[in-house]
Amino acid sequence: MLKWHPALTLSVLLFAIFLLAIPGNLLVGWVICTSTQALTPSDVYLFHLTIADGLMALTLPFFAISQVLGWIFGDFMCKLLTLIMEANFYTSIIFLACISVDRYRVIVHASENRRARHRRCSRVLCVAVWAVGWALALPALFSDVTQLDSDSSFLICTETFDIGSSTMWRLATRGFRHIFGFLVPLVVMVACYSITITRLLHTRGFQKHRAMRVITAVVIAFLLCWTPYHITMVVDTLLRAELLTFDCTFRRAVNNALRTTNSLALLHSCINPFLYAFVGEKFRKKLKTLLQRKRRREQSSVFRVSRSTSQTSEGARTVL
Template identity: 70%
Template sequence: MSSVTFTLDSDYFENDTDLPDLNTQPCLLVSLGPAVSLVLSVLLVATSALAIPGNLLVGWVIGTNQRALTPSDVYLFHLTAADGLLALTLPFFAVAFVRGWIFGDFLCKFLNLIMEANFYTSIIFLACISVDRYLAIVHTRGLQQSRRGSCSRLLCAVVWAVGWALALPALFNATIAVTLKDGSETWLCTESFHVGRPTAWRLATRVLRHVFGFVLPLVVMVACYGVTVAKLLHTRGFQKHRAMRVIMAVVVAFLLCWTPYHITLMVDTLLRAELMAPGCGVRGAVNVALGVTNSLALLHSCINPFLYAFVGRKFRTKMNLLLQRKFRRDKMSASRVSRSTSQTSEGAGTVL
């Protein structure tokens, strides 16, 4: 899921270390272009600038809550951690869009590993929240709050373990030096499979990404929220309408952010597997579309806090109380410092 300025189609040769001649096979290296690269770089920086403080604020409000956390609160806290960690990697890929990969082979693997792991954990936690809300609304008497709470913490550990396990193929990323047609040289941080056939490995890793990073979470969310909405339609009160609006916003945001990326990635996989044989123009268009949809999908990391927290009335109430409490505490602290300074000045005047 790394964002790079160029795409190198290494499926045409068995050994990734034996790079082909780009002058005789011009479709192997396709540039996004300086304008598109700059726009996507700015988009990644803006996403990171919004996601980091937004997720930190949500995590602070949840973490300082004096009452026992609900399972949804626990999942949301871990969701903000995953989105925040993912957002920390985005400035590096923003630089790669405009200057190529300048951070070395270790960071190429490490940052892609962090991005992939938190990509999986973030989406799986979204599915966990949908399941918990389904249990809380539809099966209110089926499970006790304490039992759900103890299970939620164990489930969080499982989700993190699964996310990092699914991200291990990111270690196949490596830096590759490429000489462009104008004679200049750039470095790429891209997939580089050295075990077996590159096409088979790429197909396997992308199937994992589609299934565990989109299809299964989407099925869980649609199923749980579908039953939840049906239950809310048979209840009375204004709260149900507010809950339904949040649910619809969550599902729509997920679909809008991630569907274009996964569709484009499927097309790119078919091209690399040579199941389709288009010209260089189509390859270039798919490469640009992949970079654009990838960057738009990452916007989900800064949308999550607004959907799950800021839209919720209870969260806004908690946040306002915490901010008021902190403001009063800071004001009292400043008042004490002022009185202490005043007393010190008076004492000094007496001595003189």
């Protein structure tokens, strides 16, 4: 019988995130794609955000299995899945920043809104975000399958820099992750949303309170999910660079904290649909309209079938 231990707990958590993230992001993507209205830049960014979060979630079952059984999928899948995870990690967070910029533009500079031009720019920006995200993720190609330690046959998929100084490579790649995957998007979000909330405070009506609640929830969720992971990674980097003194117990605690905070960060991929879509009144109206339209089509189809059956029965009675 499999003994219950922290690795199994993390495995179950990753599977749970996968099961929550896939339906949520698919539903948001479906609502946006089937919308009969012209998409706003925020809609476009949200659609691409669902793609990034969905692709990231698709890799989770592999990493969930590896928590318990070790990495059993080979070197190629190690590089590929790590690359997909890293690329969509960057694109997801950058699209969050893009949404904050667009909401700032719409609310603070509403009179300067040139919709057609902004729609074209949003599509070009999406291409740029994907290109930047995949470019920043290229160090994931250095990932390889290796033993957890010399005394264990347990295999893990991890970064192994075998050219030049591994310490310098690790400092550089993690520096990029902290700067472009957390600090820059966070500064953009806080700056844009702070100005947006200031403008909303000078407006009247119930809608401003709803918008402020959503904005506050977005920033808090981002900080709660990602801050522990980045703090833990900074500590891990300092340990690997031997800038901090440590013993085996502390090293083991940091490794466990990395796995736990990474799972917490991935939880953000299933929170995003709820924060950006389900909480939004416009999205709920679109979803309600689509469901009503689908229900009417089903009722119409049932009515046509029953009517056809009735006419057939009536014709049979006439013949008899």
